[in-house]
Amino acid sequence: MNVVLITHLVCAAAFGILGLVVLSGRARSRAASALAVASGATAVWAVAAAFAAPEQLMAVAPVESVRDAAWLYFLRALLLPPQGAMPPWARTVVTTSFVVVALTVALDLAVLALVPEQPVLLQPQIIARIAIAVLGLSLVENYYRNMREDDRWNAVPLVIAIGAMFSFELFFYVDAQLSRRFTTSLIAARALADLLSVPLVLLAMVRSRNLRADVRVSHKAAFHAVTLVASGVFLMAAAVVGILFRQYGGQWGILLQVTSLFGSGLVLAVALSSETVRSHIRMAVLRNFFSYRYDYRVEWLRTIEALSSGDAAGNLPERLIRVIADIVNSPGGVLFQLRDSAFLPTAFWNAHVPAEAREPAESAFMAGFRDGRWMQELTVADAPRPAWLSGLDEFWLAVPLPRQGGLMGFVLLEKPRAPIHPDWEVFDLLRTVARQTASYLFEQQAERALADAQLLQEYSKRFAFVVHDIKNLSSQLGLILSNARRHGDNPEFQADVLRTVENSVGRMNKLISQLRIAGTTEAAAELPPAAPAAADVAVIVRELAAHSSHAGRVEIGAGTGARVLMDPEQLRSVLAHLIDNAIEASGAEGHVKVSLGDDGERVTIDITDEGPGMDVSFVRDELFRPFRSTKDTGLGIGAFQTRELIRAAGGQLDVITKPGAGTTMRIVLGSAGSTRVSPAA
Numbered sequence: 001m002n003v004v005l006i007t008h009l010v011c012a013a014a015f016g017i018l019g020l021v022v023l024s025g026r027a028r029s030r031a032a033s034a035l036a037v038a039s040g041a042t043a044v045w046a047v048a049a050a051f052a053a054p055e056q057l058m059a060v061a062p063v064e065s066v067r068d069a070a071w072l073y074f075l076r077a078l079l080l081p082p083q084g085a086m087p088p089w090a091r092t093v094v095t096t097s098f099v100v101v102a103l104t105v106a107l108d109l110a111v112l113a114l115v116p117e118q119p120v121l122l123q124p125q126i127i128a129r130i131a132i133a134v135l136g137l138s139l140v141e142n143y144y145r146n147m148r149e150d151d152r153w154n155a156v157p158l159v160i161a162i163g164a165m166f167s168f169e170l171f172f173y174v175d176a177q178l179s180r181r182f183t184t185s186l187i188a189a190r191a192l193a194d195l196l197s198v199p200l201v202l203l204a205m206v207r208s209r210n211l212r213a214d215v216r217v218s219h220k221a222a223f224h225a226v227t228l229v230a231s232g233v234f235l236m237a238a239a240v241v242g243i244l245f246r247q248y249g250g251q252w253g254i255l256l257q258v259t260s261l262f263g264s265g266l267v268l269a270v271a272l273s274s275e276t277v278r279s280h281i282r283m284a285v286l287r288n289f290f291s292y293r294y295d296y297r298v299e300w301l302r303t304i305e306a307l308s309s310g311d312a313a314g315n316l317p318e319r320l321i322r323v324i325a326d327i328v329n330s331p332g333g334v335l336f337q338l339r340d341s342a343f344l345p346t347a348f349w350n351a352h353v354p355a356e357a358r359e360p361a362e363s364a365f366m367a368g369f370r371d372g373r374w375m376q377e378l379t380v381a382d383a384p385r386p387a388w389l390s391g392l393d394e395f396w397l398a399v400p401l402p403r404q405g406g407l408m409g410f411v412l413l414e415k416p417r418a419p420i421h422p423d424w425e426v427f428d429l430l431r432t433v434a435r436q437t438a439s440y441l442f443e444q445q446a447e448r449a450l451a452d453a454q455l456l457q458e459y460s461k462r463f464a465f466v467v468h469d470i471k472n473l474s475s476q477l478g479l480i481l482s483n484a485r486r487h488g489d490n491p492e493f494q495a496d497v498l499r500t501v502e503n504s505v506g507r508m509n510k511l512i513s514q515l516r517i518a519g520t521t522e523a524a525a526e527l528p529p530a531a532p533a534a535a536d537v538a539v540i541v542r543e544l545a546a547h548s549s550h551a552g553r554v555e556i557g558a559g560t561g562a563r564v565l566m567d568p569e570q571l572r573s574v575l576a577h578l579i580d581n582a583i584e585a586s587g588a589e590g591h592v593k594v595s596l597g598d599d600g601e602r603v604t605i606d607i608t609d610e611g612p613g614m615d616v617s618f619v620r621d622e623l624f625r626p627f628r629s630t631k632d633t634g635l636g637i638g639a640f641q642t643r644e645l646i647r648a649a650g651g652q653l654d655v656i657t658k659p660g661a662g663t664t665m666r667i668v669l670g671s672a673g674s675t676r677v678s679p680a681a
Contacts, residue, residue, distance in 0.1 A: 003184070003185075003188045004049070004050065004184060004187055004188045004191075005050045005051070006188075007188045007189075007191040007192050007195070008046045008047070008049045008050035008188075008191045009046070009047070009050050010191070010195060011042075011043075011046040011191040011192070011194050011195045012042075012043045012044075012046035012047045012050065013043075014195050014198045015039045015040075015042040015043040015046065015194070015198065016039070016040070016043040017198075018039045018198055018201060018202065019036050019039035019040045019043065021202070021205070022035050022036040022039065022205070023036050030077045030080065031074070031077045031078055033077075034070075034073050034074040034076075034077040034078075035074055035201070037070050037073065037074070038067075038070040038071045038073070038074045040070075041063075041066055041067040041069075041070035041071075042067050042070070042071075042194065044063060044067075045060065045063045045064050045066075045067040046191060046194070048060040048063045049063075049064075049187075049191070058108075058111065058112065058118050058120055058121060059112075061108040061111075061112075061121060061125065062105060062108045062109055062112070064129075065101060065104045065105040065108055066105070068101055068104075068129075068132050068136070068169075069098070069101045069105070071136065071162065071165070071166075072094070072097045072098065072101060072132075072135070072136060072139070074162075075094075075136065075139040075140065075143060075162065076094045076139075078143055078158075079094065079139065079142070079143055093135060093138055093139055093142065094139070096135060097132065097135040097136070097139065100128060100131050100132055100135060101132060103128065104125065104128040104129065104132065107124060107125055107128060108125065111125065120182060121176075123177070126173050126176055126177050127177070129169065129173045130170060130173045130174060130177065132169070133166045133167075133169040133170035133173065134170065136162070136165075136166035136169075137163060137166045137167065137170065140159055140162050140163045140166065141163075143155070143159065144159045154204070155204065157200040157201070157203040157204040158200065158201060158204035160197075160200055161197035161198075161200035161201050161204070162197070164193065164196070164197055164200075165193065165194055165197050168189075168190060168193040168194075169190075172186055172190055238260060238261055238264035241260055299327070299429065299433070302323075302326075303323050303433050303436060303437075304436075306319050306322065306323045307319060307320065307323060307436070307437060307440045308440075315347070316440065316441065316444050317335050317346060317347030317441070318335075318347050318348070318349050320335060320347070320411070320437045320440065320441060321333040321334070321335050321347060321348075321349040321411055322349055323433060323437060324399055324411050324413065324430065324433055324434060324437065325349065325411075325413055325414075327426070327429055327430055327433060328397065328413065328416050328420055328422070328426065328430070329416040329417050329418060329420065330396070330397075330413040330414050330415070330416050330417075331350055331351075331414055331416075331417055332348075332349055332350030332351030332413075332414045333349055333350075333351055333411050333412055333413045333414060334347070334348050334349075334351050334352070334353050334411070334412045335347040335348075335409060335410075335411055335412075336357075336359065336409045336410050336411075336412065337408060337409040337441075338361065338407065338408060338409055339620070340652070341360065341361050341362075342358045342359060342360050342361060343358070343359040343360075343361065343366065343407075343409060343410065344357070344358055344359075344620065345357050346409075346620065346621075350414075351394075351395075351412075351414055353388065353389075353392065353412070354388050355616050356388065357386075357388045358388070359386050359388075363384075363386070364384040365384045365385065365386050365398075366407070367384075368383070368384050369398075369400040369407060369410065371402065371405060371406065371407065372400040372401070372402025372403075372406075372407055372434075372435075373402075373431075374400070375397060375398060375399050375400065375427055375430060375431070376397070376398040377396065377397055377422070378395055378396055378397065378398060379396055379415075394414045394415060395412050395413065395414055395415075396413055396414060396415040396416070397412075397413045397422070398410050398411070398412050398413070399411045399413065399430050399434050400434060401434050401435075401437065401438035401441065402434070402435060402438060403438045403439070403442050408438050408441060408442060409438075409441070411434070452625065452626050455626050456626055533565070533566065533567045533568065534563050534564065534565060534566075534568075534672040535563065535564055535566050535567065535568035535571045535572075535672075536562075536563050536568075537562045537563065537564055537571070537575075537596055537603065537605060538556075538562065538596065540568065540571060540572050540575055541554075541556055541575060541594050541596075542556065543572075544572070544575055544576055544579055545594075553583055553586075553590070553591050553592060554579060554583075554591070554592050554593075554594060555591055555592070555593045555594070556593075556594050556596075557593060557594060557595035557596065557606075562596045562597070562598040562603045562605075562671070563603075563671065563672035563673065564603045564649075564651075564669040564670065564671065564672055565649060565650065565669060565670040565671070565672055566646075566649040566651070566669055567649070570645050570649070573642075573645070574642050574645055574646060574667070575605075575607075577638050577639075577641075577642050578607045578642065578665050578667075579592060579594070579607060581609075581638070582607050582608070582609035582611070582663075582665070583609070585609045585610075585611030585612070585663065586609045586610040586611050587610070587611070590609065590610040590611065591610060592607065592608065592609050592610075593606075593607075593608045594606070594607055594608075595608070598671055598673075599671075600671060600673060601670070601671055602668055602669065602670060602671060603668070603669050603670070603671045604666060604667070604668055605666070605667040605668075605669070606664050606665075606666050606667075607664065607665045607666075607667075608662060608663070608664040609662055609663055609664075610662050611662055611663060612659065612660060612662075613657045613658050613659045613660055613661050613662055613663050614655070614657045614659070614663055615659055616657075619655045619657060623639055623655065624639050624640050624643050625640065626640045646667055646669070649669060649670075650669070650670055651667060651668050651669035651670065652667075652668050653665065653666070653667055653668075654666040654668070
């Protein structure tokens with residue numbers, strides 16, 4: 001198969017498809033019908049030229065003249081206004097063109113009849129075709145120059161396509177007239193020149209209402225088609241450069257040709273594998289080929305697949321970031337979620353923010369989301385920008401995650417790989433996907449809470465047996481106590497044993513009493529609420545510091561007269577747990593400092609150790625989850641229970657830590673001297 005056959009068959013296929021696309025559309029205008037005729041005539045000419053020998057151009061000359069007439073007819077349809085007569089200048093040029101074409105067809109048929117052995121076109125036939133090309137270019141130029149300014153954007157691709165076809169025809173026949181011969185390479189290139197005009201005609205059909213076809217082409221197909229065509233043009237240009245190197249490079253010709261072709265292939269491979277280049281191509285396709293940027297069916301399926309697939313790379317929060325980022329071609333993002341009264345970073349995808357990033361729920365930045373209805377472009381001059389984002393210019397857009405009238409969080413996106421100008425369509429799609437992703441995130445949180453509740457329920461079942469054992473132990477201690485009173489020999493020893501055993505029995509019986517009361521919550525709910533209990537923090541801290549296991553290792557700071565709104569025994573349990581953990585973290589020689597503060601409204605208790613500190617992610621994700629313990633013998637319930645007791649008293653527990661700098665557990669409770677009582681969190 002020679003190059004002329006291949007190029008003309010490909011050209012015939014392209015114009016045949018173009019004609020079918022036009023015929024399948026709903027547009028039945030004069031211009032659309034003329035375009036279908038011109039495409040069909042070009043396809044027929046290309047097939048005839050494909051199977052004719054290069055030196056037998058005379059055999060397809062009449063078909064070529066009919067093709068030229070069809071394209072002139074199409075230009076006439078474009079110039080003819082819907083109402084009224086054609087301008088005099090246009091009528092004159094069109095009439096002259098059809099007279100020249102008619103004479104050319106007659107001349108072609110006469111030569112075929114009178115001189116059948118003539119292989120190539122005669123000089124009068126070549127001159128006639130040069131005239132047709134000039135007249136065609138004149139019609140194209142006048143069509144563009146006399147249209148309205150607002151319509152030129154729609155017509156530019158069509159003007160370039162038809163102008164390029166007639167320009168190559170002019171070049172082809174002028175070269176034949178000057179060189180007195182037709183070269184095979186130009187004959188093959190002629191078909192390729194016509195072929196390259198097909199994408200431009202399709203683009204004009206998308207833009208123009210008179211030519212628009214009701215054919216749906218997916219964004220992915222258009223992207224791959226444009227990439228393929230651009231790659232082909234690039235490789236053709238590289239091949240031409242290689243031929244020039246070989247022909248004029250002398251001894252270096254072959255080396256330069258091979259190197260240029262191989263280098264061009266490498267450049268093309270690198271470019272097509274680059275997400276930035278692909279993003280630019282994708283955005284160019286969306287802007288120029290489609291009325292809407294997105295294929296919503298594809299976007300919806302992609303979103304559901306990414307969020308619901310457990311096999312996808314990364315956990316759900318990371319997949320959530322990627323789903324939203326892919327809509328605007330962003331290379332990375334950060335997920336912020338609501339934790340107590342502030343939004344904290346909880347997941348990262350190819351992006352990072354400072355570890356201390358914390359956005360209060362009542363800040364101006366959060367108010368800018370308007371309960372999830374608005375998104376915020378951080379690059380806008382007057383947009384509210386959090387202080388922790390100073391210096392982080394790579395972030396561009398903040399997308400809220402709304403849920404039931406509030407915000408679960410927001411996603412911070414980096415600037416897209418290719419410039420994008422967000423409009424209503426981009427924001428609508430982001431808003432829709434954000435609502436869907438927020439529902440998945442809420443479902444995950446609900447599942448986690450349910451799992452924790454199930455673990456606590458299981459622990460309660462196991463704890464019932466423990467309570468039973470404690471009750472038995474209490475009975476045994478009571479028996480030992482009664483025996484010790486009757487049979488003890490050493491009075492001092494007896495007294496010490498009695499004090500210890502009495503204390504143990506009293507605490508165990510109180511624990512059993514509390515458990516018994518906790519089991520009757522329905523009955524207790526019918527009673528009027530009791531006044532909140534008050535506890536003296538200083539007294540409890542001094543008692544714990546004086547304990548034998550803590551002797552000399554607990555330092556009490558200033559502010560020792562604070563009283564808080566919390567049950568004394570619960571506060572004792574909380575402080576004992578936190579001080580024990582602080583002593584253990586500080587090591588064998590370390591110390592723990594307990595500082596108190598009272599501003600009249602809130603009491604602050606700081607328990608600071610000299611330990612290694614904790615990672616921020618561990619505090620955020622693991623520290624307060626039930627049954628997560630770093631100790632071999634631990635149950636992992638202490639930190640969770642401590643925080644819940646403080647929350648039940650209307651307070652809060654903050655963790656101030658940094659790896660290598662120790663940890664401060666800060667308890668904030670309502671002051672017993674204040675009339676304001678905070679509800680349980």
